[in-house]
Amino acid sequence: MMASFWHSAVLLCMAVAANVAQEDMEVDCGPDSVTLRWRAARSQMDASLLRLGDCYPSSVSAGEAMFQVELSDCNFRRMVTGDTLMYMNELTSMSAPKAHLKSVFQSYPVVCAYERPADWAPPIFDVVLFHTYGQGDLVYHMGLMTDDFSGPHLSREYPLGSSIHILAAVEQKDHQPLLLLLEECVATTMPELQPAGPVYPIITKGCLVDSMTSNAKFEPRRETSEIRLSLKAFKFTVGEEVYIHCKLLAWDPSGLDTSRKACHYVKGHGWELLDDPSHSNLCSCCDSSCKSQKRRGIPSGKLGQTQNAVLGPLTTTDNSPA
Incomplete structure (x- = not known):
């Protein structure tokens, strides 16, 4: 079932807000994981302060934060609508040590959407039970x-x-x-x-x-x-x-x-x-x-x-x- 699920997956990697440029954030939705890369070249933000849900960055270097997480972690929310299975989260920033940095970052939605298989059931529960x-x-x-x-x-x-x-x-x-x-x-x-x-x-x-x-x-x-x-x-x-x-x-x-x-x-x-x-x-x-x-x-x-x-x-x- 998992193979057919991902062969028919429609990736809808949304990290979109009016004031977010494509070069700031990249999201790659994998079969059961998400890779998110944030580049803070323009915002002067401390990338170590970023959080994806309740997860810390997997790595931080030179104004860049990388998250490599499972869809079952970080408080991803699952939503099923019609033929679409969606996993939703938010990229946010902890309070910066300097007050003037607090206003340079908002929370941004991170969504991975896939085509829902006809026989899909909640993955943590056996379909019979x-x-x-x-x-x-x-x-x-x-x-x-x-x-x-x-x-x-x-x-x-x-x-x-x-x-x-x-x-x-x-x-x-x-x-x-x-x-x-x-x-x-x-x-x-x-x-x-x-x-x-x-x-x-x-x-x-x-x-x-x-x-x-x-x-x-x-x-x-x-x-x-x-x-x-x-x-x-x-x-x-x-x-x-x-x-x-x-x-x-x-x-x-x-x-x-x-x-x-x-x-x-x-x-x-x-x-x-x-x-x-x-x-x-x-x-x-x-x-x-x-x-x-x-x-x-x-x-x-x-x-x-x-x-x-x-x-x-x-x-x-x-x-x-x-």
């Missing part, structure tokens, strides 16, 4: 993760009482800040929801109802566009295949209310709002029925549209003595 879903121009991901959320969980079997870690994310792209919520999650024995089939409720209207009887909880966010969920392998249908169905929602971070939220139950304390415990009163309806309500001022567009996602199959095993 980490699923991708599309909703208009929003791209969602959802997967089963290791205990520290550093990568995909490679086994589909979970001993009864062990932890199931789930990560869901929406690609930020060029949108305003997005807050990802899990509106509904249930476990079933079917890859498609059936009206008459057995259902184990996990999340209802943003309330992690499973946390009332287990150690299930929302983990602290790393960023607003993703949400992390930890469950205990439940005694639903031990030994049978189970699928977890969820509704994902991209929402306005400032628009939380009783119908758009992420709440879990903390024993001895009560319901707690993941994103701001001081406003846990939004979770008070979790003990009764949280009704949807319309809010004024919430931006239109893709916000408020849900995306259905399913994980599985996974199996809960019971190794306790009969």
